[in-house]
Amino acid sequence: xxxxxxxxxxxxxxxxxxxxxxxxxxxxxxxxxxxxxxxxxxxxxxxxxxxxxxxxxxxxxxxxxxxxxxxxxxxxxxxxxxxxxxxxxxxxxxxxxxxxxxxxxxxxxxxxxxxxxxxxxxxxxxxxxxxxxxxxxxxxxxxxxxxxxxxxxxxxxxxxx
Numbered sequence: 001x002x003x004x005x006x007x008x009x010x011x012x013x014x015x016x017x018x019x020x021x022x023x024x025x026x027x028x029x030x031x032x033x034x035x036x037x038x039x040x041x042x043x044x045x046x047x048x049x050x051x052x053x054x055x056x057x058x059x060x061x062x063x064x065x066x067x068x069x070x071x072x073x074x075x076x077x078x079x080x081x082x083x084x085x086x087x088x089x090x091x092x093x094x095x096x097x098x099x100x101x102x103x104x105x106x107x108x109x110x111x112x113x114x115x116x117x118x119x120x121x122x123x124x125x126x127x128x129x130x131x132x133x134x135x136x137x138x139x140x141x142x143x144x145x146x147x148x149x150x151x152x153x154x155x156x157x158x159x160x161x
């Protein structure tokens with residue numbers, strides 16, 4: 001039900017999701033999630049001017065709200081803030097693709113946060129001996145050597161119809 005969804009009331013909640021949370025991409029959406037000390041979950045929706053004009057942004061927000069009501073509510077965990085960010089195709093993307101992408105992204109975020117592999121752990125400045133050894137060996141390589149890259153001819157264009 002709509003009344004069960006609580007919204008993130010202030011900019012600080014959105015900033016916390018961006019800086020301390022995890023991010024996942026889905027068709028037409030960017031989803032950010034962050035844990036907090038609470039016994040309920042909240043949602044925030046945002047659509048920037050890059051998304052389109054006011055009509056397009058409002059349609060994107062309505063679609064994200066419906067996605068949250070129908071597909072995020074059953075998967076949402078208490079103590080989480082979720083921020084859904086509209087992308088350029090949110091207003092026109094296939095509904096089923098968006099729903100499947102949202103569900104997959106939410107499961108990914110829950111796994112990632114539960115395992116403790118968030119961006120704060122990666123960038124807290126602590127390093128072990130392995131990473132120093134890796135950087136030392138990296139500097140010993142020839143400067144003109146290039147990493148193995150996949151040739152562009154292997155990638156097939158995807159049908160976006």
